[in-house]
Amino acid sequence: MNDLVEKNMEHRYPLLEQIDSPGDLKKLKIEELVMVSKELRQFIIDSLANNPGHFGASLGVVELTVALHYAYDTPFDKIVWDVGHQAYGHKILTGRRDQFHTNRKFKGISGFPKMDESEYDAFGVGHSSTSISAALGIAVSDKQKGIKRNVAAVIGDGSMTGGMAFEGLNNAGIKNTDLLVILNDNNISIDPSVGALKEYLVDITTSRTYNKFKNDMWKLLGKINKIAPHAREYAQKLENGLKSTMLHQSNLFEAMNFRYFGPIDGHDVVHVARLLEDMKGIPGPKLLHVLTKKGKGFKQAELNQTKYHAPGRFNKETGEILSVNIDLAQPPQYQDVFGHTILELALRNEKIVGITPAMPTGCSLKIMMDEMPERTFDVGIAEQHAVTFSAGLASQGMIPFCNIYSSFMQRAYDQVIHDVALQKLNVVFCLDRGGLVGADGPTHHGAYDLSFMRCVPNMVVAAPMDEIELRNMMYTAQLGKYGPFSIRYPRGRGSHTDWKKPFEEIVPGKARKITEGSDIAVLSIGYAGNMVQEALSKLKSTNMSFAHYDMRFVKPLDELLLHSIFKKYDKIITVEDGCLKGGFGSAVVEFMCDNTYTAQVKRLGIPDEFIEQGSQEELYKVCGFDSDSIITAIRSMVKPGILFNVG
Helix, strand or coil: CCHHHHHHHHHHCCCHHHCCCHHHHCCCCHHHHHHHHHHHHHHHHHHHHHCCCCCHHHHHCHHHHHHHHHHCCCCCCEEEECCCCCCHHHHHHHHHCCCHHHCCCCCCCCCCCCCCCCCCCCCCCCCCCCHHHHHHHHHHHHHHHCCCCCEEEEEECCHHHCHHHHHHHHHHHHHCCCEEEEEEECCECCCECCCHHHHHHHHHHHCHHHHHHHHHHHHHHHHHCCCCCCHHHHHHHHHHHHHHHHCCCCCHHHHCCCEEEEEEECCCHHHHHHHHHHHCCCCCEEEEEEECCCCCCCHHHHHCCCCCCCCCCECCCCCCECCCCCCCCCCCEHHHHHHHHHHHHHHHCCCEEEEECCCCCCCCCHHHHHHCHHHEEECCCCHHHHHHHHHHHHHCCCEEEEEEEHHHHHHHHHHHHHHHHCCCCCCEEEEECCECCCCCHHHCCECCHHHHHHCCCCCEEECCCCHHHHHHHHHHHCCCCCCCEEEECCCCECCCCCCCCCCCCCCCCCCEEEECCCCEEEEECCCHHHHHHHHHHHEEECCCCEEEEECCEEECCCHHHHHHHHHHCCEEEEEEEEECCCCHHHHHHHHHHHCCCCCEEEEEEECCCCCCCCCHHHHHHHHCCCHHHHHHHHHHHCCCCCCEEEC
């Protein structure tokens, strides 16, 4: 542990510093869990103020986390966290307190639960709605092996909007397996939750007549249970009979064969711990509905839950978010270029609509949503639905811009092929966070979209090198001439402050020459072209020159240009911020083979492995396509004795 953390521990966390594992937590009296929760919350605030991460979600489940590890015998008992945004407290209580300052950093601990990081991480996560299915798999395996233990899935109400969560519930209900689903209901994921499920949960939560009856009856039966052990079991039948009368509709979860408990105050740690202990002896699938507040204990995070989901560095005393760069003239983020551009295009073209699966702020569709709420749709965490919903809109002549993070688009691949491409529908896929995203790590890197999109018939696959190109590709896609259209762009800022140029059509399959050269040709796709330009600007040679081509499209390729390149150059380098297997470089090599050209081709990009977290710059270097690595690749292709300077 570093000295600063150790000093803080001595003065601010007298109980937390004694907890190196859940076993240490169990040594405390149940009443002391209140103070442990207070210290754990403060530790998270202190840590994340200077080491940014997912803030509000972990604050909201502090008491639930403490109660779970107090009542359960982890790691033998299994806790599966959904997404993992809320698992920081879990990490701190399970032996990673002293390493927490490395959270999300290069070669540090992951920002998400990860099986090979800790035995307490029962299942690796990062994408939403997976916890119930995974926990059910663990529980069924236990049943097959005759293992008796507790298995819990902790899922937020936002993640519950994902179809996979209902698939898991549906299957768990018929398996009659011992499984606890804890529904962490705070009415928000990253942006506020949407849809009929949200209204249903509100209805359950606010049905005071039923909930008062249930709570009073449960407390009474708890006392009777000591005399008559099966009292609660018999009372469940009476309760079910009264429930449909007191609620406006029958309980959805009990209709799926889950025993429903709650809703309860998720910030009453003693009550939650006792209830979890009581529920361990109840067989079959169970759902505990827990009400929490995202950002609990930090005023600004409670008041602005979306902004403080992952706020970056902030002042822990005032809550002020500290900007890393206060230069107001800096280039915009790519997501904001998308947000302003789609609004600009929608004002011109009444057929344009915007769709996002629960990320209106993250992808900046909210810019259009605020101006045109009737033409923008947040469909919840439901990528498959988002794509087929877009296909339905396109079938009737609308032009949907379906904005999904690259790593989340993987979840809707069948819909892309079957519902969009097969029918040649003009859906525009805007894939935010294409390439290496940085601190979120392997669950969020957009490494595969160039590969999996380019093999789909009828699909245009584009990647802009800068903000101006992004605008022009969006403009081109909405012209209605090119069918399914995929545009991927990176996380982070661009390079232009004067990016709002008049729109120009870019014909698919038309590349552009950036730099003239005669000895080696460097072909890039998308944002990686900026690293090529940086590399070439460092190279000063007296007798060699290097051409740079921004290909702009992986599909269709600019075949006329490629013919001229292979006729002129026998040394070619391809650079991409995507996986090398099946990616842009592979497409160039395929072209070379199909047309019987011979050349020395070196491909730079993401290797065939999962890349861990770190800054984008660190990861570009690890993968070998930062500017210095490009220079190294060029050097390796130069004949011995040729001299050039780098400066």
